Amino acid sequence: MMKKQEFVPRKISEKPLYELKSVEDIPVSELYQVKINGKEQRVYHTEFFDFVSFLDENEKAEVEVTVNEPFQKAVIRPAAAQIPFEEEGNKISISLPAGKRITLELDDKLESPLYVLPGKYIPKPENATYVFESGKAYNVGCLQLNSDETVYIEYGAVVSGRIYSRMADRVRILGNGILYGGNWHAWDENGAEQLIVPVLGENIEIRGITLLDGGSWHIVPVACKNVLIEDVNVLGKVITGDGVDIVGCENVVLRNCFIRANDDCISIKAVEFQDPSGCTDVKHILVEDCLFWNAEFGNTLEIGYETRCDEITDVVFRNCDVVHCQYEGNQSGGVLTIHNADRAHVYDIVYENIRIEDAQEKFIDIKTLDSKYSRDRERGMVNDIFFKNIEITEGTFPVSIIRGFEMKNEVCRPHGFYFDNVVIHGEKVMSPGELHMVVELSDELKFQ
Numbered sequence: 139m140m141k142k143q144e145f146v147p148r149k150i151s152e153k154p155l156y157e158l159k160s161v162e163d164i165p166v167s168e169l170y171q172v173k174i175n176g177k178e179q180r181v182y183h184t185e186f187f188d189f190v191s192f193l194d195e196n197e198k199a200e201v202e203v204t205v206n207e208p209f210q211k212a213v214i215r216p217a218a219a220q221i222p223f224e225e226e227g228n229k230i231s232i233s234l235p236a237g238k239r240i241t242l243e244l245d246d247k248l249e250s251p252l253y254v255l256p257g258k259y260i261p262k263p264e265n266a267t268y269v270f271e272s273g274k275a276y277n278v279g280c281l282q283l284n285s286d287e288t289v290y291i292e293y294g295a296v297v298s299g300r301i302y303s304r305m306a307d308r309v310r311i312l313g314n315g316i317l318y319g320g321n322w323h324a325w326d327e328n329g330a331e332q333l334i335v336p337v338l339g340e341n342i343e344i345r346g347i348t349l350l351d352g353g354s355w356h357i358v359p360v361a362c363k364n365v366l367i368e369d370v371n372v373l374g375k376v377i378t379g380d381g382v383d384i385v386g387c388e389n390v391v392l393r394n395c396f397i398r399a400n401d402d403c404i405s406i407k408a409v410e411f412q413d414p415s416g417c418t419d420v421k422h423i424l425v426e427d428c429l430f431w432n433a434e435f436g437n438t439l440e441i442g443y444e445t446r447c448d449e450i451t452d453v454v455f456r457n458c459d460v461v462h463c464q465y466e467g468n469q470s471g472g473v474l475t476i477h478n479a480d481r482a483h484v485y486d487i488v489y490e491n492i493r494i495e496d497a498q499e500k501f502i503d504i505k506t507l508d509s510k511y512s513r514d515r516e517r518g519m520v521n522d523i524f525f526k527n528i529e530i531t532e533g534t535f536p537v538s539i540i541r542g543f544e545m546k547n548e549v550c551r552p553h554g555f556y557f558d559n560v561v562i563h564g565e566k567v568m569s570p571g572e573l574h575m576v577v578e579l580s581d582e583l584k585f586q
Contacts, residue, residue, distance in 0.1 A: 143377050143400065143434070147329035148353075154298060154321045158275035161296045164318065164350075170252050171204040181252070184351060185325055186375045186433070187398065189253035191348055193293055193314060194236045201232040201254060209244040216240070216429060216459035217531065218493050239371075239396045239429050241461055248462065255371050255396060259293075260312050260346035266290040270297050270315060283309050283336075291315030291347055298322075303336045304413075310343040320351035328376040332358050337413045340364050348373065355380040356399075361415035365390040372397045377435050380405050386418030386447060396429045401436035404455075408447035408482060417446045420482075426456040432463040437470065437503070441484060442477030443511040445518060450484045457491045465498040472500035473536075476523070479507055480514035485554075490526045497530055501562075502538035502575070506550045517543045520552035529561040535574060542579030553581040560585075 158164075167181040167188040174192045181190045192199070205228045212230050214221045221240055223232040234240065234256065242252040262269065267287040270276050272294035283289065283303040291297055291313035298318045303309050311317075311334060322331050333352040336342045337360040348371040349356045356372045356379065359365045365387060372381040372395065381397035383405045384390050397403040404425055409416050425439070432438040439455050455474075463473045470477070473494055478484050494501070502525070506517045530536070543550040560567050567573045568585045577583065 143326050145329070145377050146327045148323070148327050150330045151322055153279065154277065155323070156321050157277045158296060158298045158318070158321060160275050161273065161294070163275065164296060164320070169206055169250060171206070172254070173202040175200050182350070184320070184373070184375050186249055186400075187251050187253060187373070189255060189373060191255040191257060191314070191371065193259045194256045197236050199234045199236070199256060201234050203230040203232065203242065203252065204228060205230065205244065211245055213243045214240050215243065215461040215495060216493065217495055218459060237394070241431065248464065253373070253396070253398065255348070257314050257346060258369055260314055262290050262292070263288050263310070263312065270295040270313070272315070285309070288312065291317065300331055301334045303339055305338045306336070307340045309336055309339055311347065312343070312345050314346050316348045316350050318350050319353055323353035323376065326376065328353055328378040330354050332356070332412070334358065335360065335412055336362055338362065338415050342366070345369055351375055352379055354378050355383045357382045358412060359384060359387050359390065360412045361386040361418045363388045367392045368394055370395045372399065374399045374401070376400055380436065383407060384420065384423060385409055385412065386416040387420060387423070389422045390424070392425045392428065394427045398431040398433065399436065400433040402440045403430045403432050403438050405440045406450060406453060407442065407444045408450065409444035410446070411444070419447045420450040421452050423453040424456070425454070425458065428458045430458060430460045432460070434464045435466050435471070437475040438463045438473045439489070440475045440477070441487065442475070443479040443509050445478050445480040445482035445484065446514055447482050450482045451486045453486070454488045454490065455492065456488070460492065460494040460497070462496045463494070463498060472503035473497050474501065474525070475503040476520055477503070477505055477507065477509070478518050478520050479509040479512040480518060481516050482518040484518060484520045485522045487522070488524045488526070489528060490524070492528050494528070494530045496533040497536040498534060499536060500538060501530065501536040502540070504552060505539065505541045506543040506552055507541070508543070517548065517550045519550060521554040523554065524556045524558070525560055526558040530563065535562055538573055538575040540575065540577050540580045540583070544579055549579070551579050551581055555583045557583070557585045
């Protein structure tokens with residue numbers, strides 16, 4: 139039985155526990171073997187999942203998975219993609235459309251899935267500043283970038299370390315290789331190094347790469363403007379291992395990514411954690427066409443808890459699939475969540491065309507609250523939150539919560555929640571009761 143993780147914080151390290159000598163230092167799967175169009179692939183292994191990444195070459199990829207243990211049932215997600223597959227003995231044959239990332243689960247075991255992650259080929263840019271070549275492992279420590287610098291990680295390369303920039307514009311981190319953090323922490327240690335952190339930059343691009351097993355948040359733009367994160371895989375396994383934390387940013391697009399995190403998959407914040415500039419208003423954020431797996435801790439699509447700015451507004455989550463939001467048990471976990479624990483006015487937030495296959499704790503969890511993360515003395519308002527074409531297709535019928543805040547000298551009542559075609563297990567819900575929702579100190583919930 140796998141040991142359950144606990145919060146084991148540690149300080150940021152100046153160097154890893156050990157240096158990678160070769161790409162073979164990352165373990166390979168003993169459970170799965172994978173061929174893509176007849177060619178054997180390297181299948182990487184962690185304590186909680188295995189994965190294979192490969193380059194799209196055709197309109198479809200013929201994927202053959204050999205499972206080295208007996209199993210009774212195979213499930214491919216997201217179910218809405220309706221990916222055809224055949225089983226014969228211990229082999230699973232999958233006809234996979236180009237660019238379609240999937241998860242393969244055996245006998246409902248969530249601790250040993252296979253992630254199949256095709257990617258678009260990213261050609262090497264001219265005049266790239268740092269080039270990491272296929273088949274090689276690199277130890278870069280903390281790589282600090284300046285304006286107009288480009289990192290290119292080739293498919294088959296593994297780079298151990300962190301990438302950081304401050305007041306650097308037009309920074310690009312591209313390729314089809316792996317940025318690795320697993321040799322910087324023990325399997326259950328967390329709360330330390332963050333893998334990609336641009337601070338106070340404009341026109342930042344992160345595209346194509348896979349981030350694997352960071353000891354904390356993986357991609358963290360702080361007080362940046364005009365950020366593109368596209369075709370990226372984030373595969374985290376430790377507590378506090380958030381996928382992408384958008385901190386005090388403006389004009390961010392996160393598109394066509396797969397994020398598996400044992401904490402928040404996406405978190406939108408205003409916080410001074412990396413730099414005081416992180417306490418800046420957040421606006422014009424778009425997350426679309428993504429696939430999410432939220433493991434035991436944290437939330438799937440989160441705003442908060444740290445909201446130390448004046449406004450968080452114009453945030454859109456659109457056309458995404460949530461294959462799992464696992465049970466946390468600390469009264470925090472949920473799929474669509476806003477935890478406004480500081481002063482920000484959070485408004486004009488849109489959740490649209492989102493398909494959820496497994497929500498084990500809460501569906502919607504929106505609270506104005508004073509929490510252990512709070513620093514501001516006053517609570518901020520939450521209003522004008524829109525849910526359109528949201529569906530939970532499988533699993534339990536989870537509860538939802540909308541709750542305001544009241545103390546002796548302060549009352550904050552969130553208001554203006556609009557539910558348009560929210561469907562649970564095939565039934566459209568038309569009231570808080572039908573949604574299994576607890577509503578306290580909140581107003582104006584409208585269903586259609």
